[in-house]
Amino acid sequence: MFDRYHTPDYELVNDGVLLNRQRLLDHIRPARRRAAGLSVEVEQALVDGDQVAARYRLTAQMHKGGAITTEIYMFGELAADGRLRRATQATRTLRSE
Template structure:
């Protein structure tokens, strides 16, 4: 399964596998992203190494997570999505992040580059 084949499944599965799974984070990252993948999140560029440095501590903080996809579109090698990432913290509480993502796919269907704008939604 690649982001091109099923963007909604990628948006749901990747955070689950990366944030909560037992599999090596590098293996998970490489399954869905090219080796030169770059994520620009709220203006901050994150290459492969910086993403891996983010995943490992996130696994220690998250007790659970779910993704609520509002929109997901793939058109050729371009994609766009709007979704919520709802994270339950081990120390209690929940953080809901609204994410707007635009990306570029490689020929093999994996994600090559993504730009995201995020905001934390108020707790309900």
């Protein structure tokens, strides 16, 4: 599934921390075990040529109760085939409502 949307050389800089494809997958696997569900609400998205920007909220419903909502500001570069090649993001955790 990951390769459908990301190039093999994909890199993510998240809050100043560089994650290559393998480091990101290594992070995602245990996070998926802790979350019972996940939703994404896109607030804004723009594409101009190979450049993309988005502001969205990711909410993880945890197995042990409660939810974690993160607001994400993402700027990225698309490959010629439309997959994401590189992304830089800044995040902030939102208070539960």
